[in-house]
Amino acid sequence: MAETLLEVKNLVTSFRTAEGSLQAVRNVSFHVDKGETLCIVGESGCGKSITSLSVMRLLPSNGTIENGEIQLSGESLQRLSNEQMRQLRGNKMSMIFQEPMTALNPVLTIGYQLREPLFLHHKLSKAEANNQSIELLRQVGLPNAEKRLNQYPHELSGGMRQRVMIAMALACHPSLLIADEPTTALDVTIQAQILDLIKDLKDKLNMGVLMITHDMGVVAEVADRVMVMYAGKKIEEGPVREIFENPQHPYTIGLLNSVPNVDDPEFELEPIPGNMPGLNEKITGCRFHPRCKFAMDKCKTDVPPEFNAGKGHYASCWLVDKEVEPVDDNQRKTILKV
Amino acid sequence: ESTIPEGTTSGEGTTSSEAVEQEVIYASTTDAVGLSPILTNDSVSSSVMSQIYENLFERNPETMELEPKLAESYENTDELTWVIKLKEGIEFQDGTPFNAEAVKYTFEKLIDPATAAPRASLLEPIDTVTAIDETTVEIKTKYPYGPLLAALSHSNAAIISPTADEAQDLMQEPVGTGPFKFASWNQGDQIVLEKNEDYWDGAPDLDRVTYKVVPEISTAISMLQTGEVNFIDALPSEQLSRVESLENVEVTKKEGTPVYYLTFNHSEERNQNPDFRKAVASAIDRDAFVEKLNGLGVRSDSILGPQVFGYEESADNGGTAYDPEAAKQLVEENGFGDEPIKLLAANRDNFILMAEIVQAQLTEAGFNVEIETMEWATFLDTARAGEYDLTFLSWSNVTSDGSEMFYPNFHSDNIGASNRAQYSNPEFDKLVEASRTTVDQQERKSYLAEANQLMLDEDAAIVMYHGVVTAATDQSIQGLQLDPNGQWFLQNVTRE
Amino acid sequence: MIALIIRRALQLLFLLFGISFLVFSSMYIAPGDPAAVIGGPTATESDITAIRDNLGLNDPFLTQYARYVGNAVQGDFGYSYQTTQPVANAIMIRFPNTLKLAIASMIVAIIIGVITGLISALKQNSWLDISATTFALAGISIPNFWLGALLILVFAVNLQWLPVGGMSNPFYTIDGIKELILPAITLGTGSAAMIARMTRSSMLEVIRADYVRTARAKGVKEKNVIWIHTLKNAMIPIITVIGLNFGFLLGGTIITEKVFAINGVGRLMIDAIAARDFPMVQGSVLLVATLFVVVNLIVDIVYTYIDPRIKYE
Amino acid sequence: MTTIKEKLFLKSDILLELDGVKKYFPIKAGILKRVKGNVKAVESVSLKLYKGESLGVVGESGCGKSTLGRTILGLEELTDGKIFFNKQEIQDLKRKEKKKFVKEMQMIFQDPYASLNPRQRIGHALDEVFKMHTNMPLQERRDAVEDLLKEVGLKPEHYDRYPHEFSGGQRQRIGIARAIALNPQFIICDEAVSALDVSVQAQILKLLKTLQEKYNLSYLFISHDLGVVRYFCDRVLVMYLGNVVEMSDVSSIFKNPLHPYTQALLSAIPRPTVNAKKDRVRLVGDMPNPANPPSGCPFHTRCPIAQEICKVDKPAFIEHEKDHFAACHFAG
Amino acid sequence: MTTAETIESKPKKREKYYITTIRRLFKNKLAIVGLIIVILQILIAIFAPFITIHDPIRQNLASSQMPVFSEGHWLGTDNYGRDVWSRIVYGARISLVVGSVAVVLGLVGGIILGMLAGYYRKMDAIIMRFVDLLFSFPGILLAMLIIAILGTSLVNVAIAISIWSIPTCARIVRGSVLSIKEKEYIMAMRSMGASDLRIMVRHILPNASAPIIVFATMRMATAILSTAALSYLGLGAQPPTPEWGAMISQGQDFMWSSPHLTIVPGIAIMLTVFAFNVLGDGLRDALDPNMDLQQ
Numbered sequence A: 001m002a003e004t005l006l007e008v009k010n011l012v013t014s015f016r017t018a019e020g021s022l023q024a025v026r027n028v029s030f031h032v033d034k035g036e037t038l039c040i041v042g043e044s045g046c047g048k049s050i051t052s053l054s055v056m057r058l059l060p061s062n063g064t065i066e067n068g069e070i071q072l073s074g075e076s077l078q079r080l081s082n083e084q085m086r087q088l089r090g091n092k093m094s095m096i097f098q099e100p101m102t103a104l105n106p107v108l109t110i111g112y113q114l115r116e117p118l119f120l121h122h123k124l125s126k127a128e129a130n131n132q133s134i135e136l137l138r139q140v141g142l143p144n145a146e147k148r149l150n151q152y153p154h155e156l157s158g159g160m161r162q163r164v165m166i167a168m169a170l171a172c173h174p175s176l177l178i179a180d181e182p183t184t185a186l187d188v189t190i191q192a193q194i195l196d197l198i199k200d201l202k203d204k205l206n207m208g209v210l211m212i213t214h215d216m217g218v219v220a221e222v223a224d225r226v227m228v229m230y231a232g233k234k235i236e237e238g239p240v241r242e243i244f245e246n247p248q249h250p251y252t253i254g255l256l257n258s259v260p261n262v263d264d265p266e267f268e269l270e271p272i273p274g275n276m277p278g279l280n281e282k283i284t285g286c287r288f289h290p291r292c293k294f295a296m297d298k299c300k301t302d303v304p305p306e307f308n309a310g311k312g313h314y315a316s317c318w319l320v321d322k323e324v325e326p327v328d329d330n331q332r333k334t335i336l337k338v
Numbered sequence B: 001e002s003t004i005p006e007g008t009t010s011g012e013g014t015t016s017s018e019a020v021e022q023e024v025i026y027a028s029t030t031d032a033v034g035l036s037p038i039l040t041n042d043s044v045s046s047s048v049m050s051q052i053y054e055n056l057f058e059r060n061p062e063t064m065e066l067e068p069k070l071a072e073s074y075e076n077t078d079e080l081t082w083v084i085k086l087k088e089g090i091e092f093q094d095g096t097p098f099n100a101e102a103v104k105y106t107f108e109k110l111i112d113p114a115t116a117a118p119r120a121s122l123l124e125p126i127d128t129v130t131a132i133d134e135t136t137v138e139i140k141t142k143y144p145y146g147p148l149l150a151a152l153s154h155s156n157a158a159i160i161s162p163t164a165d166e167a168q169d170l171m172q173e174p175v176g177t178g179p180f181k182f183a184s185w186n187q188g189d190q191i192v193l194e195k196n197e198d199y200w201d202g203a204p205d206l207d208r209v210t211y212k213v214v215p216e217i218s219t220a221i222s223m224l225q226t227g228e229v230n231f232i233d234a235l236p237s238e239q240l241s242r243v244e245s246l247e248n249v250e251v252t253k254k255e256g257t258p259v260y261y262l263t264f265n266h267s268e269e270r271n272q273n274p275d276f277r278k279a280v281a282s283a284i285d286r287d288a289f290v291e292k293l294n295g296l297g298v299r300s301d302s303i304l305g306p307q308v309f310g311y312e313e314s315a316d317n318g319g320t321a322y323d324p325e326a327a328k329q330l331v332e333e334n335g336f337g338d339e340p341i342k343l344l345a346a347n348r349d350n351f352i353l354m355a356e357i358v359q360a361q362l363t364e365a366g367f368n369v370e371i372e373t374m375e376w377a378t379f380l381d382t383a384r385a386g387e388y389d390l391t392f393l394s395w396s397n398v399t400s401d402g403s404e405m406f407y408p409n410f411h412s413d414n415i416g417a418s419n420r421a422q423y424s425n426p427e428f429d430k431l432v433e434a435s436r437t438t439v440d441q442q443e444r445k446s447y448l449a450e451a452n453q454l455m456l457d458e459d460a461a462i463v464m465y466h467g468v469v470t471a472a473t474d475q476s477i478q479g480l481q482l483d484p485n486g487q488w489f490l491q492n493v494t495r496e
Numbered sequence C: 001m002i003a004l005i006i007r008r009a010l011q012l013l014f015l016l017f018g019i020s021f022l023v024f025s026s027m028y029i030a031p032g033d034p035a036a037v038i039g040g041p042t043a044t045e046s047d048i049t050a051i052r053d054n055l056g057l058n059d060p061f062l063t064q065y066a067r068y069v070g071n072a073v074q075g076d077f078g079y080s081y082q083t084t085q086p087v088a089n090a091i092m093i094r095f096p097n098t099l100k101l102a103i104a105s106m107i108v109a110i111i112i113g114v115i116t117g118l119i120s121a122l123k124q125n126s127w128l129d130i131s132a133t134t135f136a137l138a139g140i141s142i143p144n145f146w147l148g149a150l151l152i153l154v155f156a157v158n159l160q161w162l163p164v165g166g167m168s169n170p171f172y173t174i175d176g177i178k179e180l181i182l183p184a185i186t187l188g189t190g191s192a193a194m195i196a197r198m199t200r201s202s203m204l205e206v207i208r209a210d211y212v213r214t215a216r217a218k219g220v221k222e223k224n225v226i227w228i229h230t231l232k233n234a235m236i237p238i239i240t241v242i243g244l245n246f247g248f249l250l251g252g253t254i255i256t257e258k259v260f261a262i263n264g265v266g267r268l269m270i271d272a273i274a275a276r277d278f279p280m281v282q283g284s285v286l287l288v289a290t291l292f293v294v295v296n297l298i299v300d301i302v303y304t305y306i307d308p309r310i311k312y313e
Numbered sequence D: 001m002t003t004i005k006e007k008l009f010l011k012s013d014i015l016l017e018l019d020g021v022k023k024y025f026p027i028k029a030g031i032l033k034r035v036k037g038n039v040k041a042v043e044s045v046s047l048k049l050y051k052g053e054s055l056g057v058v059g060e061s062g063c064g065k066s067t068l069g070r071t072i073l074g075l076e077e078l079t080d081g082k083i084f085f086n087k088q089e090i091q092d093l094k095r096k097e098k099k100k101f102v103k104e105m106q107m108i109f110q111d112p113y114a115s116l117n118p119r120q121r122i123g124h125a126l127d128e129v130f131k132m133h134t135n136m137p138l139q140e141r142r143d144a145v146e147d148l149l150k151e152v153g154l155k156p157e158h159y160d161r162y163p164h165e166f167s168g169g170q171r172q173r174i175g176i177a178r179a180i181a182l183n184p185q186f187i188i189c190d191e192a193v194s195a196l197d198v199s200v201q202a203q204i205l206k207l208l209k210t211l212q213e214k215y216n217l218s219y220l221f222i223s224h225d226l227g228v229v230r231y232f233c234d235r236v237l238v239m240y241l242g243n244v245v246e247m248s249d250v251s252s253i254f255k256n257p258l259h260p261y262t263q264a265l266l267s268a269i270p271r272p273t274v275n276a277k278k279d280r281v282r283l284v285g286d287m288p289n290p291a292n293p294p295s296g297c298p299f300h301t302r303c304p305i306a307q308e309i310c311k312v313d314k315p316a317f318i319e320h321e322k323d324h325f326a327a328c329h330f331a332g
Numbered sequence E: 001m002t003t004a005e006t007i008e009s010k011p012k013k014r015e016k017y018y019i020t021t022i023r024r025l026f027k028n029k030l031a032i033v034g035l036i037i038v039i040l041q042i043l044i045a046i047f048a049p050f051i052t053i054h055d056p057i058r059q060n061l062a063s064s065q066m067p068v069f070s071e072g073h074w075l076g077t078d079n080y081g082r083d084v085w086s087r088i089v090y091g092a093r094i095s096l097v098v099g100s101v102a103v104v105l106g107l108v109g110g111i112i113l114g115m116l117a118g119y120y121r122k123m124d125a126i127i128m129r130f131v132d133l134l135f136s137f138p139g140i141l142l143a144m145l146i147i148a149i150l151g152t153s154l155v156n157v158a159i160a161i162s163i164w165s166i167p168t169c170a171r172i173v174r175g176s177v178l179s180i181k182e183k184e185y186i187m188a189m190r191s192m193g194a195s196d197l198r199i200m201v202r203h204i205l206p207n208a209s210a211p212i213i214v215f216a217t218m219r220m221a222t223a224i225l226s227t228a229a230l231s232y233l234g235l236g237a238q239p240p241t242p243e244w245g246a247m248i249s250q251g252q253d254f255m256w257s258s259p260h261l262t263i264v265p266g267i268a269i270m271l272t273v274f275a276f277n278v279l280g281d282g283l284r285d286a287l288d289p290n291m292d293l294q295q
């Protein structure tokens, strides 16, 4: 088995708000190995970004990690001093943020923001850093790299900003890359280019990647393993093939059914009915049960534990429990699809 | 930028005390306006000028008698004619000889309306000035003019060098006959004078005199303490105790000529009621006020103060005495408290202090008094126009001559101008005129005393106090001559 | 940018025109007669008339104004009523002192202000913040004359480290610097207070922005997160305040100039107003206005460097 | 649901027409910030948008899609060209009239966070839209806002939250809610669903479609997700470097892309299946500088089939098949 | 439509915006301290006769310049023997009112000018030059002009001081507006058809509130101190009416002999300004949704 790079155990993150304390991440555990890509998918607002921000220790000021343990290469991140944490960030672990407009400093040039991690962690001279920045921008497919260095974020298009973010995160060849929807604003050709770049680096540097994305195509392409979250909880986790071909949790199934198909013009979307519950909503049992077609009485009262569905595939659903003696895969899929 | 004051360099080793530098640094609160006696009319300018220029006559600070200075002697050939003999062999600092022509030039320039001299009125009675010969000047007045010699001793009547006046701007580069000559002037900052080696009366001991502008008196006192300056004057009463407590400093006080008084707007009907004036006068406790001045005021009812020509001791208590009960009664009987009274006070000197205390005392007596404060220029306008009920005025008598006080301030000729009290009393006018047109000094004195008493009897003006002139000097300064009118002379000063 | 500068220069002309008119008319309307001040309490009717005639004050208002403008356009700003000296000279003698003082106190203000402001913002609501706030408020509530006197008492009179007052040495000499220290502190505290408060509030506005988080994610040192990533974004109001205060200081600050016996423009102007010395008031106001426009132009240009999104076309 | 074919028949009802629309940004450089040239963000775009139609806009990032959208709404000053809405030219409208139009044209911004006032609760942000354009009383507005929130999958209790308290996708939904609040005739969706997970995305797309059917709405749908474009749009417009390079109805673009750029684009779509074989057309080289676009065909620098002629002649945008336009010398 | 039955969770009763703000404000202990001071001062001003023994204008020359903690005069007496505590208490009436009215008037003027200048490029030049003009016009001269035209009254004092604050306020507001108006949410509002007025008032102003609050709370100090300069000209409160600014400037003469005559009113002003400032800080925090108040 590969070496574990990131290990998150029982992470609980909550927010203080006017309405009281809100748990955005509820008892989530996962790990990322070296040279491995873990994709997190899940409904928007389910806590993916907050999970990754918890790992970086960059939560908004009203958020705190209430519980859990986060280890990078066996070292507990929570125990590090701020200074030690700083030296890790951007260097050993880096992050691509979701919203590129607000995540880039509006008053600093692209060049300055790009050079910064190079200065900091690699102690490059300005000229070297400049060259490397240009190279980085090339790699993320940003045209006219030299000129871009002197531009400000507002002069770039959304996709360009996102690529700047990516270049910045990759600058120091981190061992752990957290990418929060890194390619949403990119067209597919560039997206492909970037995914290839990440893959290259991953292979070359044995980098671990924690990627958050909504694009199932991307998941299929880059993920080694997939983790599905729902309403702050991890509900399913497994190797990518397992998840796509043998989804266990009704939510995962629903998710896959809502992916638009490019190749089929007559395809009809099938959204999961209902909405994700609010963070502070009291729901007994499985948090998905109000929207679940298969909800049983048990689901309404008891929280499903994580069941092993074999092949490194885990799911938190009572249905899985019932089917510990595995039923015919196809059969169940059709049952579920009804 | 030119001279580094002694105090600031003291750190760098020039503290050696063997040879004391013969220099005096004087701090004044404002800069001189200019250094031409003809074109200026402010005390700072005149204190600089009085070291550079000299007059034909000067008043002896001890005897208060007028004595010749540049003049040798004088005689009145008739009431209208003054023949003045000048000293011989005196030269201006630029080498121009001092002679009758220079005197003629100076006086004519001062009188000439085209000059627009602020104190042209000083020599207004002069009709002609004739240079009889090199050292003899004949002045003819339009009418017999008693205070002429006093007027000639006024710093604005100092003699200027005609050649210099024609060659340069005396406002900037003054040339006179005095013991010090002009060296440099950094406007707003300092004026430096140097010893006039060729001074006719023997060169002074001091090499240099610096006038430094230090607008804030408390800063000046601090500088006096540190030695950055070594001479200040006109100490305010609030600061007196602080200055006196300084070890290296000596304070000189001398009864002076300034007078501060409360006056009525005599053009107003209410103020023309003698009872009203009497009520006001008896409501004001001047003794209590003078006590607040920490010794920097002399209590006397007399309008012409002890240092002024025309004063008579009997006038000290010649006014209405403080009698709060009487005041209250008068106010009540006549309903003086019904109408509000506007007490105008300029925002300088001690006027606000007077106003606040007087207002409280008048209120005590039942008057209804409102203070209105004003800055100086506005005050001058307002008071001149008579837009007030009561106000405080002051007069710093440079010539120490009573006529100089009464004529501009109370003679009906000057209503609308310097007679801000709008006082008009034909009897008084006559006495003042007589004091002016009489040449015999003894006679003049009695006219003045009579006029003085007349005003006191009428409660026309209520004297708050007579000023005390002060100077604070570094111990090392000796021989300062301080005049009752606030002026001083450095001719005989040495530093030890 | 050049266009901006040229445009401002043209606007300045109109501004100067407007302000000279305003000053002229207000001096005309406001009570107080220059001739009466020159004449003093002793002046007689005829004295004053002669002075007025001499100064041309008996001419109609518009004639006077036209004459002034006519001369001013030719670079002649007239002669002081009081000293009869050229106004331009009088101002140029004082201006270097005021400039020195303004720059020195601005340096003091910026250093103290920005640092205390940052401390307050970073340690928001802690005792450090409260003390910094109190310090700032003391800075603005303590009257300058009082602070100045206190500093003189301690540092000049008792310790004798620094001179009490005056400003006569070039600023690059030791003496020149010594002379500047106390007045600069006295004058700087007020501005420092304002800058500190502005820095604090402005930093708090941006300190939680996403891009600050990005900077942290890059592992940027906390020092740089503050000074570069946050402060630069918070700079607009701070720069505004700095510019305003600097403009204000350039106009001369009467109290400090008085307390420290500094021969500056502020004192000149206030004395001129008191004496109704119209040409002198005009001259100094025009100077202040020009300086103020220049400072603001610089501030406006600095804006575009601080925030590249700002444009003026 | 009307089919694409039927819609194309109704061509007479043009809602929006662009005629040679250009948008350049001046580039400033040096200490004095002098203008040193222009970024040609949108270079002569002409198109017609019919009522009830969804027009997809795809293209490389930075090719000017958002700028085009903003220019249509008049948020950027037009450098050149004309824009007609309901047959009326909209640049020179008076303020009053403009307000009517504004109500009919809305935009969902690409960056939802930046487009929300950080100091405004989102309930108020939505409420404000009604306040500005309707006379509804308070309670009614509140109900309307809550309905809106529910409609985009948020909760009524989110009313009092501030933008920073939402996840990326939730913010995007607020943007959507704001745009559909007034039932406009036309919405520009700039990456409107990119931050949404697929299930919410499906919900929202369905909602948009329902609205379209109900109110005969038109969309200009800017997106990188070709799956979504295929699902949602009737016609597609492909942009490259500020130019329209191909335009057709959705099925013929996907089945038969004419322009080499479109072909490259389609080949790069990641498929949501683990086994899909990946033979992409790789584009070599950088996207050219929009400040200094290449001569001839803007795509020739990266085109796998470029010939000499492409370097000199700018290909015309012509109809190669019925209703299928492309700007390529070798289309097909 | 596919949106199925949403899980109805009862929305909490919605609070008015300002109530939430006030609630947030009260979470800030320092702000409460500020509020208490302000309220105390107002109470002191209102109930002045009940908390003083001495008449604030009654002189007693015999017991002048008594230091603090003297018998019967716990804050001492001034040069005229008037009780300093009484004068401070009565002085609050004028100083607080004039100070706050002047600040508010100045804010209104400054905000309007600054907003217009920052928002409309065309107006920028005219307004800002006008503001420059106001700024470089000497305050004393302005006050003299006001006396000449409007006469001397407390209202005119407030007007004069407020005019002094307009240029500064306008500049501060304009600077912020210049940068805020380029933000994307403003563009979004324009796309929504928001009127310029709405954008300025509802969107730009709240986001520019922080520097305005700072300015206003700091300005309070200078406003109160400025009253002294004006009463010097004869504008506003005339002696012996107690008023803090004038007390300070009169105390100047006795700085060496009786420093309490300047320190005591100085502290009164500082307390006021402190109270307003911490209140302003609290308000800023309460208005900033990003602030985590529980910290």
Ligand SMILES: Nc1ncnc2c1ncn2[C@@H]1O[C@H](COP(=O)(O)OP(=O)(O)OP(=O)(O)O)[C@@H](O)[C@H]1O
Residues within 6 Å of the ligand: A015, A017, A022, A024, A042, A043, A044, A045, A046, A047, A048, A049, A050, A051, A060, A062, A063, A098, A279, D164, D165, D166, D167, D168, D169, D170, D195, D196, D197
């Ligand atoms: N500062 C905050 N205060 C309160 N609640 C917050 C805050 N930030 C996020 N939340 C809530 O936490 C939950 C999780 O947010 P998170 O950003 O992790 O979602 P996400 O899974 O990344 O969604 P998306 O895919 O839409 O980005 C959301 O419901 C959001 O409303």
Ligand SMILES: Nc1ncnc2c1ncn2[C@@H]1O[C@H](COP(=O)(O)OP(=O)(O)OP(=O)(O)O)[C@@H](O)[C@H]1O
Residues within 6 Å of the ligand: A154, A155, A156, A157, A158, A159, A160, A185, A186, A187, D025, D026, D039, D040, D041, D060, D061, D062, D063, D064, D065, D066, D067, D068, D110, D290
């Ligand atoms: N304010 C601006 N100043 C200068 N250049 C700008 C400005 N805004 C956009 N641009 C440039 O215009 C071009 C088009 O930008 P636009 O935002 O329209 O791209 P886009 O097609 O929306 O890209 P994306 O899909 O990445 O959002 C880009 O090259 C961008 O750098």
Ligand SMILES: [Mg+2]
Residues within 6 Å of the ligand: A048, A049, A050, A098, A180, D167, D168, D169
């Ligand atoms: Mg997210």
Ligand SMILES: [Mg+2]
Residues within 6 Å of the ligand: A157, A158, A159, D065, D066, D067, D110, D190
């Ligand atoms: Mg875009």
